[in-house]
Amino acid sequence: MAEQAGSVASLAFPGSRSGETPLARALTTPQGRIGARILLVAILLLAWEFAPVGKGTGFWLSKPSLVAGTIWQWILDGTLRVHLQATLAVMAEGYVTGCLAGIGIGIVLGLVPRLHRVVSPFLAGFYAMPKIALAPLFIILLGVGDLSKVALVAITVFFLVVTNTIEGVRDVDRDLVRSLTLMGATRVEVIRKVVVRSALPWIFTGMRIAVRYAFTNTLLAELIAANRGLGFLIEFNSGNFNITGAYAGIAVLVLCSVLLTELLSRLEARVSRWRG
Amino acid sequence: MDQIAPAPSQSRKRDDPAKIRLVGAGKTFQVRGTELEALKPVDLGVGGEEFVALVGPSGCGKSTILNLVAGLLAPSAGQVLYDGEPVTGPNRRVGYLTQKDTLLPWRSTADNIRISLELKCRATPRAEATDRVAQMMELVGLRGFEHHYPAELSGGMRKRAALARTLIYEPETLLMDEPFGALDAQLKLLMLDQLQRLTRHRRMTVLFVTHDLGEAITLADRIVVVSARPGRIRAVHEVRLPRPRDVFTIRFSEDFARQHERLWDELKDDIIKGTDV
Numbered sequence: 001m002a003e004q005a006g007s008v009a010s011l012a013f014p015g016s017r018s019g020e021t022p023l024a025r026a027l028t029t030p031q032g033r034i035g036a037r038i039l040l041v042a043i044l045l046l047a048w049e050f051a052p053v054g055k056g057t058g059f060w061l062s063k064p065s066l067v068a069g070t071i072w073q074w075i076l077d078g079t080l081r082v083h084l085q086a087t088l089a090v091m092a093e094g095y096v097t098g099c100l101a102g103i104g105i106g107i108v109l110g111l112v113p114r115l116h117r118v119v120s121p122f123l124a125g126f127y128a129m130p131k132i133a134l135a136p137l138f139i140i141l142l143g144v145g146d147l148s149k150v151a152l153v154a155i156t157v158f159f160l161v162v163t164n165t166i167e168g169v170r171d172v173d174r175d176l177v178r179s180l181t182l183m184g185a186t187r188v189e190v191i192r193k194v195v196v197r198s199a200l201p202w203i204f205t206g207m208r209i210a211v212r213y214a215f216t217n218t219l220l221a222e223l224i225a226a227n228r229g230l231g232f233l234i235e236f237n238s239g240n241f242n243i244t245g246a247y248a249g250i251a252v253l254v255l256c257s258v259l260l261t262e263l264l265s266r267l268e269a270r271v272s273r274w275r276g
Numbered sequence: 277m278d279q280i281a282p283a284p285s286q287s288r289k290r291d292d293p294a295k296i297r298l299v300g301a302g303k304t305f306q307v308r309g310t311e312l313e314a315l316k317p318v319d320l321g322v323g324g325e326e327f328v329a330l331v332g333p334s335g336c337g338k339s340t341i342l343n344l345v346a347g348l349l350a351p352s353a354g355q356v357l358y359d360g361e362p363v364t365g366p367n368r369r370v371g372y373l374t375q376k377d378t379l380l381p382w383r384s385t386a387d388n389i390r391i392s393l394e395l396k397c398r399a400t401p402r403a404e405a406t407d408r409v410a411q412m413m414e415l416v417g418l419r420g421f422e423h424h425y426p427a428e429l430s431g432g433m434r435k436r437a438a439l440a441r442t443l444i445y446e447p448e449t450l451l452m453d454e455p456f457g458a459l460d461a462q463l464k465l466l467m468l469d470q471l472q473r474l475t476r477h478r479r480m481t482v483l484f485v486t487h488d489l490g491e492a493i494t495l496a497d498r499i500v501v502v503s504a505r506p507g508r509i510r511a512v513h514e515v516r517l518p519r520p521r522d523v524f525t526i527r528f529s530e531d532f533a534r535q536h537e538r539l540w541d542e543l544k545d546d547i548i549k550g551t552d553v
Contacts, residue, residue: 178348179378181366183445184397193391197382 062244070248079233080252086228090146091218094153098214099207102158106165106203107196116166127163131156131213132220139225149221156217157210161203168202169195208264215260219253230256294321295449295481296345300354303340313506315340317353320500320509327475327482329492329499331539333546337507338485339375342451345483346372358449368397371447373455377438379426385437386413386422392445412440415470417463431458436467443474449481456491468494468523476520489543493535494523501539504546511542 026032045064053061074080109116135152142148176194185193222231230253237245302317315337322328330338343349344356347367356363358370379388390409393400400408413419416436426434435458442450456464472495475482486492492499496515503510517531526532 173378175374175376175378176380178366179372179374180391182346182348182368182370182372183392183395184368185395186397189395193394194380197380200382 098157102161110169164206168199302353329496332502
Protein backbone atom coordinates (compact mmCIF):
# COMPACT_ATOMS: atom_id res chain seq x y z
CA MET A 1 0.00 0.00 0.00
CA ALA A 2 2.76 2.37 1.01
CA GLU A 3 4.66 1.32 -2.09
CA GLN A 4 1.68 2.09 -4.31
CA ALA A 5 1.08 5.45 -2.74
CA GLY A 6 4.70 6.31 -3.42
CA SER A 7 4.51 5.29 -7.07
CA VAL A 8 1.31 7.25 -7.65
CA ALA A 9 2.93 10.32 -6.14
CA SER A 10 5.96 9.91 -8.38
CA LEU A 11 3.68 9.61 -11.41
CA ALA A 12 1.85 12.77 -10.49
CA PHE A 13 5.00 14.69 -9.67
CA PRO A 14 7.77 13.31 -11.86
CA GLY A 15 11.16 13.64 -10.32
CA SER A 16 9.76 14.31 -6.89
CA ARG A 17 10.92 10.95 -5.62
CA SER A 18 14.56 11.82 -5.17
CA GLY A 19 13.81 15.24 -3.78
CA GLU A 20 11.14 14.12 -1.33
CA THR A 21 11.13 16.07 1.89
CA PRO A 22 11.18 14.07 5.14
CA LEU A 23 7.61 15.21 5.75
CA ALA A 24 6.34 13.84 2.43
CA ARG A 25 8.15 10.56 3.07
CA ALA A 26 6.64 10.31 6.53
CA LEU A 27 3.16 10.31 4.97
CA THR A 28 3.81 6.97 3.27
CA THR A 29 3.99 5.11 6.60
CA PRO A 30 0.86 4.21 8.60
CA GLN A 31 2.18 6.04 11.64
CA GLY A 32 2.85 9.09 9.53
CA ARG A 33 -0.67 9.06 8.12
CA ILE A 34 -2.24 8.78 11.57
CA GLY A 35 -0.01 11.57 12.82
CA ALA A 36 -1.08 13.74 9.88
CA ARG A 37 -4.73 13.07 10.65
CA ILE A 38 -4.30 14.07 14.28
CA LEU A 39 -2.50 17.18 13.14
CA LEU A 40 -5.33 18.05 10.76
CA VAL A 41 -7.97 17.67 13.46
CA ALA A 42 -5.85 19.64 15.92
CA ILE A 43 -5.47 22.53 13.47
CA LEU A 44 -9.23 22.65 12.83
CA LEU A 45 -10.04 22.48 16.53
CA LEU A 46 -7.51 25.20 17.33
CA ALA A 47 -8.91 27.39 14.56
CA TRP A 48 -12.38 26.85 15.98
CA GLU A 49 -11.22 27.51 19.52
CA PHE A 50 -9.45 30.75 18.74
CA ALA A 51 -11.67 31.98 15.94
CA PRO A 52 -11.86 35.77 16.08
CA VAL A 53 -15.58 36.17 16.69
CA GLY A 54 -17.70 38.84 18.31
CA LYS A 55 -19.87 38.30 21.34
CA GLY A 56 -23.02 37.53 19.33
CA THR A 57 -21.49 35.03 16.90
CA GLY A 58 -19.52 33.42 19.73
CA PHE A 59 -22.74 32.16 21.23
CA TRP A 60 -23.72 30.33 18.03
CA LEU A 61 -20.26 28.99 17.38
CA SER A 62 -19.34 27.76 20.84
CA LYS A 63 -15.81 26.44 21.41
CA PRO A 64 -14.25 22.96 21.36
CA SER A 65 -13.12 23.42 24.95
CA LEU A 66 -16.72 24.12 26.00
CA VAL A 67 -17.99 21.17 23.98
CA ALA A 68 -15.39 18.88 25.55
CA GLY A 69 -16.32 20.26 28.95
CA THR A 70 -19.98 19.47 28.35
CA ILE A 71 -19.20 15.92 27.22
CA TRP A 72 -17.01 15.46 30.29
CA GLN A 73 -19.83 16.78 32.45
CA TRP A 74 -22.26 14.32 30.80
CA ILE A 75 -19.88 11.46 31.45
CA LEU A 76 -19.58 12.43 35.12
CA ASP A 77 -23.26 12.95 35.83
CA GLY A 78 -24.40 9.90 33.86
CA THR A 79 -26.33 11.82 31.19
CA LEU A 80 -24.24 10.34 28.42
CA ARG A 81 -24.71 6.80 29.65
CA VAL A 82 -28.50 7.11 29.86
CA HIS A 83 -28.96 8.59 26.41
CA LEU A 84 -26.33 6.49 24.68
CA GLN A 85 -27.82 3.38 26.21
CA ALA A 86 -31.33 4.36 25.11
CA THR A 87 -30.23 4.93 21.52
CA LEU A 88 -28.14 1.78 21.32
CA ALA A 89 -30.90 -0.32 22.89
CA VAL A 90 -33.51 0.86 20.38
CA MET A 91 -31.11 0.41 17.53
CA ALA A 92 -29.98 -3.05 18.64
CA GLU A 93 -33.49 -4.36 19.29
CA GLY A 94 -34.75 -3.07 15.97
CA TYR A 95 -31.69 -4.27 14.14
CA VAL A 96 -31.71 -7.79 15.51
CA THR A 97 -35.46 -8.18 14.96
CA GLY A 98 -35.17 -6.87 11.41
CA CYS A 99 -32.19 -9.09 10.61
CA LEU A 100 -33.73 -12.27 11.97
CA ALA A 101 -37.00 -11.70 10.15
CA GLY A 102 -35.20 -10.62 6.99
CA ILE A 103 -32.87 -13.62 6.89
CA GLY A 104 -35.61 -16.13 7.75
CA ILE A 105 -38.19 -14.84 5.30
CA GLY A 106 -35.48 -14.16 2.72
CA ILE A 107 -34.32 -17.77 2.77
CA VAL A 108 -37.88 -19.05 2.38
CA LEU A 109 -38.64 -16.66 -0.48
CA GLY A 110 -35.32 -17.45 -2.13
CA LEU A 111 -36.04 -21.18 -1.98
CA VAL A 112 -39.65 -20.89 -3.20
CA PRO A 113 -39.55 -18.79 -6.38
CA ARG A 114 -43.31 -19.11 -6.88
CA LEU A 115 -43.96 -17.36 -3.59
CA HIS A 116 -41.29 -14.80 -4.32
CA ARG A 117 -42.85 -13.91 -7.67
CA VAL A 118 -46.15 -13.20 -5.90
CA VAL A 119 -44.75 -10.85 -3.28
CA SER A 120 -41.85 -9.26 -5.17
CA PRO A 121 -43.78 -6.11 -6.27
CA PHE A 122 -44.68 -5.41 -2.65
CA LEU A 123 -41.11 -5.97 -1.54
CA ALA A 124 -39.84 -3.65 -4.25
CA GLY A 125 -42.36 -0.97 -3.33
CA PHE A 126 -41.53 -1.02 0.36
CA TYR A 127 -37.83 -1.32 -0.32
CA ALA A 128 -37.82 1.91 -2.29
CA MET A 129 -39.92 3.86 0.23
CA PRO A 130 -38.01 5.97 2.80
CA LYS A 131 -39.13 4.22 5.96
CA ILE A 132 -38.72 7.35 8.07
CA ALA A 133 -42.01 8.52 6.54
CA LEU A 134 -43.66 5.84 8.68
CA ALA A 135 -42.33 7.36 11.92
CA PRO A 136 -45.30 9.68 12.64
CA LEU A 137 -47.70 6.81 11.94
CA PHE A 138 -45.81 4.46 14.25
CA ILE A 139 -45.82 7.09 17.00
CA ILE A 140 -49.60 7.34 16.76
CA LEU A 141 -50.02 3.57 16.65
CA LEU A 142 -47.33 2.49 19.12
CA GLY A 143 -46.77 5.55 21.28
CA VAL A 144 -43.76 7.85 21.82
CA GLY A 145 -41.91 5.13 23.73
CA ASP A 146 -39.22 2.80 22.44
CA LEU A 147 -41.63 0.44 20.71
CA SER A 148 -42.46 2.80 17.83
CA LYS A 149 -38.78 3.44 17.22
CA VAL A 150 -37.84 -0.24 17.45
CA ALA A 151 -40.57 -1.04 14.93
CA LEU A 152 -39.33 1.63 12.55
CA VAL A 153 -35.76 0.40 12.74
CA ALA A 154 -36.84 -3.24 12.39
CA ILE A 155 -38.88 -2.48 9.26
CA THR A 156 -36.01 -0.54 7.72
CA VAL A 157 -33.52 -3.30 8.44
CA PHE A 158 -35.93 -6.02 7.36
CA PHE A 159 -36.36 -4.77 3.79
CA LEU A 160 -32.64 -4.29 3.29
CA VAL A 161 -31.76 -7.72 4.64
CA VAL A 162 -34.62 -9.65 3.04
CA THR A 163 -33.81 -8.31 -0.44
CA ASN A 164 -30.16 -9.26 -0.14
CA THR A 165 -30.92 -12.65 1.35
CA ILE A 166 -33.26 -13.53 -1.51
CA GLU A 167 -30.66 -12.47 -4.07
CA GLY A 168 -28.01 -14.47 -2.25
CA VAL A 169 -30.09 -17.63 -2.07
CA ARG A 170 -31.05 -17.36 -5.73
CA ASP A 171 -27.43 -16.80 -6.70
CA VAL A 172 -26.29 -20.15 -5.29
CA ASP A 173 -24.38 -22.28 -7.76
CA ARG A 174 -26.78 -25.09 -8.81
CA ASP A 175 -23.84 -27.37 -9.49
CA LEU A 176 -22.77 -27.18 -5.86
CA VAL A 177 -26.29 -28.10 -4.78
CA ARG A 178 -26.34 -31.01 -7.22
CA SER A 179 -22.99 -32.35 -6.15
CA LEU A 180 -24.01 -32.37 -2.50
CA THR A 181 -27.35 -33.98 -3.30
CA LEU A 182 -25.56 -36.78 -5.14
CA MET A 183 -23.38 -37.26 -2.07
CA GLY A 184 -26.54 -38.07 -0.19
CA ALA A 185 -27.14 -34.77 1.58
CA THR A 186 -30.69 -34.18 2.76
CA ARG A 187 -32.54 -31.04 1.73
CA VAL A 188 -31.86 -29.47 5.10
CA GLU A 189 -28.16 -30.30 4.82
CA VAL A 190 -27.99 -28.78 1.35
CA ILE A 191 -29.67 -25.63 2.59
CA ARG A 192 -27.41 -25.37 5.61
CA LYS A 193 -24.10 -26.30 4.04
CA VAL A 194 -24.49 -24.77 0.61
CA VAL A 195 -27.43 -22.41 0.15
CA VAL A 196 -27.15 -20.38 3.34
CA ARG A 197 -23.38 -20.47 3.36
CA SER A 198 -23.15 -19.28 -0.20
CA ALA A 199 -25.71 -16.53 0.50
CA LEU A 200 -23.74 -15.34 3.55
CA PRO A 201 -21.70 -12.67 1.78
CA TRP A 202 -24.94 -11.27 0.36
CA ILE A 203 -26.63 -11.40 3.74
CA PHE A 204 -23.65 -9.70 5.39
CA THR A 205 -23.70 -6.97 2.77
CA GLY A 206 -27.37 -6.35 3.53
CA MET A 207 -26.64 -6.39 7.25
CA ARG A 208 -23.73 -4.03 6.88
CA ILE A 209 -25.74 -1.49 4.91
CA ALA A 210 -28.58 -1.95 7.38
CA VAL A 211 -26.42 -0.93 10.37
CA ARG A 212 -26.08 2.57 8.98
CA TYR A 213 -29.77 2.81 8.20
CA ALA A 214 -30.67 1.49 11.64
CA PHE A 215 -28.45 4.09 13.26
CA THR A 216 -29.76 6.92 11.09
CA ASN A 217 -33.39 6.00 11.55
CA THR A 218 -33.03 5.61 15.30
CA LEU A 219 -31.61 9.09 15.45
CA LEU A 220 -34.27 10.52 13.14
CA ALA A 221 -37.04 8.91 15.13
CA GLU A 222 -35.56 10.32 18.33
CA LEU A 223 -35.41 13.75 16.76
CA ILE A 224 -39.11 13.52 15.90
CA ALA A 225 -40.38 12.40 19.28
CA ALA A 226 -38.56 10.97 22.27
CA ASN A 227 -37.69 11.62 25.86
CA ARG A 228 -34.24 10.10 25.80
CA GLY A 229 -31.55 9.03 23.40
CA LEU A 230 -28.79 10.81 21.50
CA GLY A 231 -31.25 12.28 19.01
CA PHE A 232 -33.31 13.62 21.88
CA LEU A 233 -30.18 15.07 23.48
CA ILE A 234 -29.30 17.01 20.35
CA GLU A 235 -32.89 18.10 19.76
CA PHE A 236 -33.39 19.11 23.38
CA ASN A 237 -30.23 21.19 23.56
CA SER A 238 -30.87 22.92 20.24
CA GLY A 239 -34.43 23.58 21.32
CA ASN A 240 -33.13 25.33 24.43
CA PHE A 241 -30.52 27.25 22.46
CA ASN A 242 -27.79 25.34 24.24
CA ILE A 243 -25.52 25.32 21.20
CA THR A 244 -22.60 23.81 23.07
CA GLY A 245 -24.86 20.94 24.15
CA ALA A 246 -25.98 20.37 20.57
CA TYR A 247 -22.36 20.27 19.36
CA ALA A 248 -21.49 17.88 22.16
CA GLY A 249 -24.34 15.56 21.13
CA ILE A 250 -23.20 15.67 17.52
CA ALA A 251 -19.60 14.97 18.56
CA VAL A 252 -20.72 11.87 20.44
CA LEU A 253 -22.74 10.84 17.39
CA VAL A 254 -19.73 11.19 15.07
CA LEU A 255 -17.65 9.12 17.43
CA CYS A 256 -20.32 6.39 17.51
CA SER A 257 -20.54 6.33 13.68
CA VAL A 258 -16.79 6.01 13.33
CA LEU A 259 -16.61 3.19 15.85
CA LEU A 260 -19.49 1.37 14.16
CA THR A 261 -17.93 1.63 10.71
CA GLU A 262 -14.58 0.46 11.98
CA LEU A 263 -16.14 -2.50 13.74
CA LEU A 264 -18.06 -3.53 10.64
CA SER A 265 -15.13 -3.38 8.25
CA ARG A 266 -13.09 -5.51 10.64
CA LEU A 267 -15.81 -8.12 10.86
CA GLU A 268 -16.19 -8.14 7.09
CA ALA A 269 -12.49 -8.65 6.49
CA ARG A 270 -12.49 -11.63 8.80
CA VAL A 271 -15.49 -13.33 7.20
CA SER A 272 -14.54 -13.15 3.54
CA ARG A 273 -10.99 -14.47 3.64
CA TRP A 274 -11.87 -17.33 1.29
CA ARG A 275 -12.53 -14.98 -1.62
CA GLY A 276 -8.84 -15.35 -2.55
CA MET B 277 -4.39 -48.25 1.21
CA ASP B 278 -4.33 -51.77 2.55
CA GLN B 279 -6.16 -50.95 5.73
CA ILE B 280 -9.33 -50.25 3.77
CA ALA B 281 -11.42 -53.39 3.85
CA PRO B 282 -13.03 -54.48 0.58
CA ALA B 283 -16.66 -53.49 0.22
CA PRO B 284 -19.18 -56.13 1.20
CA SER B 285 -20.84 -57.50 -1.92
CA GLN B 286 -24.40 -56.34 -2.14
CA SER B 287 -27.18 -58.85 -2.39
CA ARG B 288 -28.78 -58.36 -5.75
CA LYS B 289 -32.32 -59.49 -6.26
CA ARG B 290 -32.63 -58.94 -9.97
CA ASP B 291 -31.97 -60.77 -13.20
CA ASP B 292 -30.12 -58.07 -15.12
CA PRO B 293 -26.44 -58.35 -14.25
CA ALA B 294 -25.89 -54.75 -15.40
CA LYS B 295 -25.42 -52.10 -12.77
CA ILE B 296 -26.24 -49.34 -15.23
CA ARG B 297 -28.41 -49.81 -18.29
CA LEU B 298 -29.51 -47.27 -20.86
CA VAL B 299 -32.47 -48.55 -22.85
CA GLY B 300 -33.06 -46.42 -25.93
CA ALA B 301 -32.18 -43.45 -23.77
CA GLY B 302 -31.87 -40.18 -25.68
CA LYS B 303 -31.82 -36.53 -24.80
CA THR B 304 -33.11 -33.52 -26.68
CA PHE B 305 -32.62 -30.02 -25.38
CA GLN B 306 -34.75 -26.99 -26.11
CA VAL B 307 -32.39 -24.19 -27.02
CA ARG B 308 -34.13 -20.89 -27.72
CA GLY B 309 -37.14 -22.52 -29.26
CA THR B 310 -35.28 -24.98 -31.45
CA GLU B 311 -34.69 -28.59 -30.57
CA LEU B 312 -31.15 -29.77 -30.19
CA GLU B 313 -30.62 -33.48 -30.15
CA ALA B 314 -27.66 -34.06 -27.85
CA LEU B 315 -27.93 -37.82 -27.69
CA LYS B 316 -29.68 -40.17 -30.08
CA PRO B 317 -31.41 -43.04 -28.31
CA VAL B 318 -28.63 -45.38 -27.18
CA ASP B 319 -28.45 -48.79 -25.56
CA LEU B 320 -25.62 -49.40 -23.18
CA GLY B 321 -25.05 -51.72 -20.25
CA VAL B 322 -22.34 -51.41 -17.63
CA GLY B 323 -21.79 -54.45 -15.45
CA GLY B 324 -21.12 -54.31 -11.75
CA GLU B 325 -17.44 -53.60 -11.02
CA GLU B 326 -16.84 -52.93 -14.68
CA PHE B 327 -14.68 -50.03 -15.85
CA VAL B 328 -16.14 -48.49 -19.00
CA ALA B 329 -14.60 -45.54 -20.81
CA LEU B 330 -16.54 -43.28 -23.14
CA VAL B 331 -14.44 -41.67 -25.86
CA GLY B 332 -15.39 -39.39 -28.70
CA PRO B 333 -15.09 -35.86 -30.01
CA SER B 334 -16.13 -32.82 -28.00
CA GLY B 335 -19.81 -32.20 -27.68
CA CYS B 336 -20.82 -35.71 -28.64
CA GLY B 337 -23.08 -36.33 -25.69
CA LYS B 338 -20.66 -38.19 -23.42
CA SER B 339 -21.37 -35.87 -20.54
CA THR B 340 -25.08 -36.19 -21.26
CA ILE B 341 -24.82 -39.93 -20.69
CA LEU B 342 -23.19 -39.32 -17.30
CA ASN B 343 -25.84 -36.76 -16.37
CA LEU B 344 -28.56 -39.25 -17.25
CA VAL B 345 -27.00 -41.95 -15.08
CA ALA B 346 -26.52 -39.46 -12.23
CA GLY B 347 -30.19 -38.55 -12.55
CA LEU B 348 -29.38 -34.88 -13.07
CA LEU B 349 -31.11 -35.04 -16.46
CA ALA B 350 -34.23 -36.98 -17.33
CA PRO B 351 -34.07 -38.80 -20.67
CA SER B 352 -36.38 -37.41 -23.37
CA ALA B 353 -36.70 -40.92 -24.76
CA GLY B 354 -36.21 -44.40 -23.36
CA GLN B 355 -35.11 -45.30 -19.87
CA VAL B 356 -32.08 -45.27 -17.63
CA LEU B 357 -31.90 -48.11 -15.14
CA TYR B 358 -29.65 -48.39 -12.13
CA ASP B 359 -29.63 -51.76 -10.39
CA GLY B 360 -32.65 -52.56 -12.53
CA GLU B 361 -34.64 -49.60 -11.24
CA PRO B 362 -35.41 -46.51 -13.31
CA VAL B 363 -33.43 -43.43 -12.26
CA THR B 364 -36.00 -40.78 -11.43
CA GLY B 365 -34.07 -38.20 -9.41
CA PRO B 366 -30.52 -37.50 -8.26
CA ASN B 367 -28.87 -40.90 -8.02
CA ARG B 368 -27.31 -41.00 -4.58
CA ARG B 369 -25.52 -44.27 -5.22
CA VAL B 370 -23.05 -42.69 -7.61
CA GLY B 371 -20.12 -40.41 -7.02
CA TYR B 372 -19.99 -37.90 -9.84
CA LEU B 373 -16.83 -36.05 -10.72
CA THR B 374 -17.99 -33.40 -13.16
CA GLN B 375 -15.81 -31.50 -15.58
CA LYS B 376 -16.22 -28.41 -13.48
CA ASP B 377 -14.87 -29.01 -10.00
CA THR B 378 -17.69 -28.26 -7.61
CA LEU B 379 -15.58 -27.48 -4.56
CA LEU B 380 -17.23 -25.17 -2.06
CA PRO B 381 -15.25 -21.93 -2.34
CA TRP B 382 -15.68 -21.00 1.32
CA ARG B 383 -14.25 -24.27 2.63
CA SER B 384 -10.58 -25.07 2.86
CA THR B 385 -9.31 -27.99 0.80
CA ALA B 386 -9.38 -30.38 3.76
CA ASP B 387 -12.89 -29.28 4.76
CA ASN B 388 -14.05 -29.76 1.18
CA ILE B 389 -12.73 -33.30 1.08
CA ARG B 390 -14.28 -33.97 4.46
CA ILE B 391 -17.77 -32.79 3.60
CA SER B 392 -19.35 -36.12 2.65
CA LEU B 393 -18.32 -37.53 6.03
CA GLU B 394 -20.24 -34.75 7.79
CA LEU B 395 -23.53 -35.77 6.21
CA LYS B 396 -26.06 -37.63 8.29
CA CYS B 397 -26.15 -40.56 5.87
CA ARG B 398 -22.54 -41.41 6.66
CA ALA B 399 -21.77 -39.52 9.84
CA THR B 400 -18.19 -40.26 10.85
CA PRO B 401 -16.45 -39.55 14.15
CA ARG B 402 -14.28 -36.48 13.86
CA ALA B 403 -10.99 -38.23 14.54
CA GLU B 404 -11.66 -40.91 11.95
CA ALA B 405 -12.77 -38.34 9.39
CA THR B 406 -9.57 -36.36 9.97
CA ASP B 407 -7.50 -39.49 9.43
CA ARG B 408 -9.26 -40.35 6.22
CA VAL B 409 -8.98 -36.80 4.92
CA ALA B 410 -5.24 -36.83 5.62
CA GLN B 411 -4.94 -40.17 3.82
CA MET B 412 -6.82 -38.84 0.81
CA MET B 413 -4.82 -35.62 0.65
CA GLU B 414 -1.67 -37.70 0.64
CA LEU B 415 -3.09 -39.94 -2.06
CA VAL B 416 -3.83 -37.10 -4.46
CA GLY B 417 -0.62 -35.26 -3.59
CA LEU B 418 -2.17 -32.30 -1.86
CA ARG B 419 -0.37 -32.57 1.45
CA GLY B 420 0.47 -29.17 2.82
CA PHE B 421 -2.55 -27.58 1.15
CA GLU B 422 -5.08 -28.53 3.84
CA HIS B 423 -5.83 -24.95 4.78
CA HIS B 424 -5.82 -23.45 1.30
CA TYR B 425 -9.07 -22.32 -0.22
CA PRO B 426 -10.00 -23.56 -3.70
CA ALA B 427 -9.33 -20.10 -5.13
CA GLU B 428 -5.74 -20.47 -3.91
CA LEU B 429 -5.17 -23.77 -5.75
CA SER B 430 -4.21 -24.36 -9.37
CA GLY B 431 -6.70 -25.95 -11.76
CA GLY B 432 -4.99 -29.34 -11.53
CA MET B 433 -4.94 -29.20 -7.75
CA ARG B 434 -8.65 -28.39 -7.64
CA LYS B 435 -9.32 -31.39 -9.87
CA ARG B 436 -7.40 -33.60 -7.49
CA ALA B 437 -9.18 -32.16 -4.50
CA ALA B 438 -12.50 -32.88 -6.19
CA LEU B 439 -11.35 -36.41 -6.93
CA ALA B 440 -10.35 -36.93 -3.31
CA ARG B 441 -13.69 -35.58 -2.16
CA THR B 442 -15.48 -38.14 -4.32
CA LEU B 443 -13.23 -41.10 -3.54
CA ILE B 444 -13.26 -40.56 0.22
CA TYR B 445 -16.81 -41.79 0.63
CA GLU B 446 -16.24 -44.74 -1.67
CA PRO B 447 -19.43 -44.66 -3.75
CA GLU B 448 -20.27 -47.99 -5.38
CA THR B 449 -20.28 -46.31 -8.78
CA LEU B 450 -18.01 -43.57 -10.04
CA LEU B 451 -18.96 -41.29 -12.89
CA MET B 452 -16.00 -39.26 -14.10
CA ASP B 453 -16.02 -36.56 -16.71
CA GLU B 454 -12.46 -35.96 -17.92
CA PRO B 455 -11.10 -35.85 -14.41
CA PHE B 456 -7.45 -35.70 -15.41
CA GLY B 457 -7.61 -33.33 -18.36
CA ALA B 458 -5.83 -30.51 -16.55
CA LEU B 459 -3.01 -32.58 -15.09
CA ASP B 460 0.53 -32.83 -16.39
CA ALA B 461 1.60 -36.16 -17.87
CA GLN B 462 3.51 -37.54 -14.86
CA LEU B 463 0.86 -36.61 -12.36
CA LYS B 464 -1.81 -38.04 -14.61
CA LEU B 465 -0.05 -41.42 -14.61
CA LEU B 466 0.21 -41.38 -10.83
CA MET B 467 -3.47 -40.58 -10.55
CA LEU B 468 -4.43 -43.29 -13.04
CA ASP B 469 -2.45 -45.77 -11.00
CA GLN B 470 -4.19 -44.74 -7.79
CA LEU B 471 -7.57 -44.74 -9.46
CA GLN B 472 -7.08 -48.24 -10.81
CA ARG B 473 -5.92 -49.53 -7.46
CA LEU B 474 -8.73 -47.92 -5.52
CA THR B 475 -11.57 -48.79 -7.86
CA ARG B 476 -10.43 -52.42 -8.14
CA HIS B 477 -9.90 -52.70 -4.42
CA ARG B 478 -13.25 -51.18 -3.57
CA ARG B 479 -14.95 -53.03 -6.44
CA MET B 480 -16.37 -49.87 -7.88
CA THR B 481 -18.25 -49.62 -11.13
CA VAL B 482 -16.79 -46.83 -13.21
CA LEU B 483 -18.10 -44.88 -16.17
CA PHE B 484 -15.30 -42.66 -17.35
CA VAL B 485 -15.40 -39.97 -20.02
CA THR B 486 -12.12 -39.01 -21.63
CA HIS B 487 -10.51 -37.51 -24.70
CA ASP B 488 -7.35 -39.41 -24.11
CA LEU B 489 -7.36 -42.79 -25.85
CA GLY B 490 -4.28 -43.92 -23.94
CA GLU B 491 -6.02 -43.19 -20.65
CA ALA B 492 -9.04 -45.19 -21.79
CA ILE B 493 -6.99 -48.21 -22.86
CA THR B 494 -4.92 -48.13 -19.70
CA LEU B 495 -7.88 -48.23 -17.38
CA ALA B 496 -10.97 -49.60 -19.08
CA ASP B 497 -12.45 -53.05 -19.52
CA ARG B 498 -14.51 -51.75 -22.40
CA ILE B 499 -14.28 -48.60 -24.46
CA VAL B 500 -17.41 -47.11 -25.94
CA VAL B 501 -16.81 -44.92 -28.95
CA VAL B 502 -19.41 -42.17 -29.25
CA SER B 503 -19.76 -40.29 -32.53
CA ALA B 504 -20.17 -36.57 -33.08
CA ARG B 505 -23.45 -34.80 -32.42
CA PRO B 506 -26.07 -36.00 -32.26
CA GLY B 507 -24.26 -38.55 -30.12
CA ARG B 508 -24.71 -42.22 -30.80
CA ILE B 509 -22.67 -45.27 -29.99
CA ARG B 510 -20.44 -46.10 -32.90
CA ALA B 511 -18.54 -49.06 -31.55
CA VAL B 512 -17.67 -50.90 -28.36
CA HIS B 513 -14.15 -52.24 -27.90
CA GLU B 514 -13.14 -54.83 -25.38
CA VAL B 515 -9.74 -54.10 -23.88
CA ARG B 516 -8.09 -57.47 -23.44
CA LEU B 517 -5.15 -56.49 -21.31
CA PRO B 518 -4.53 -58.43 -18.10
CA ARG B 519 -5.08 -56.78 -14.73
CA PRO B 520 -3.62 -55.33 -12.70
CA ARG B 521 -2.10 -53.12 -15.35
CA ASP B 522 1.08 -51.20 -14.90
CA VAL B 523 -0.05 -47.76 -15.98
CA PHE B 524 3.53 -46.54 -16.27
CA THR B 525 4.76 -49.10 -18.77
CA ILE B 526 1.66 -50.50 -20.46
CA ARG B 527 1.83 -47.76 -23.07
CA PHE B 528 4.92 -49.39 -24.51
CA SER B 529 3.39 -52.85 -25.00
CA GLU B 530 2.39 -54.13 -28.42
CA ASP B 531 -1.16 -54.95 -27.36
CA PHE B 532 -1.59 -51.39 -26.25
CA ALA B 533 -0.36 -50.06 -29.57
CA ARG B 534 -2.72 -52.34 -31.47
CA GLN B 535 -5.67 -51.24 -29.38
CA HIS B 536 -4.70 -47.64 -29.86
CA GLU B 537 -4.56 -48.05 -33.61
CA ARG B 538 -7.96 -49.72 -33.81
CA LEU B 539 -9.53 -47.01 -31.68
CA TRP B 540 -7.91 -44.25 -33.62
CA ASP B 541 -9.20 -45.69 -36.92
CA GLU B 542 -12.66 -45.65 -35.43
CA LEU B 543 -12.39 -42.11 -34.17
CA LYS B 544 -10.29 -40.14 -36.59
CA ASP B 545 -13.03 -39.31 -39.11
CA ASP B 546 -15.22 -37.90 -36.37
CA ILE B 547 -12.43 -36.01 -34.72
CA ILE B 548 -11.29 -34.48 -37.98
CA LYS B 549 -14.90 -33.60 -38.73
CA GLY B 550 -15.23 -32.18 -35.23
CA THR B 551 -12.20 -29.93 -35.47
CA ASP B 552 -13.39 -28.55 -38.83
CA VAL B 553 -16.52 -27.27 -37.16
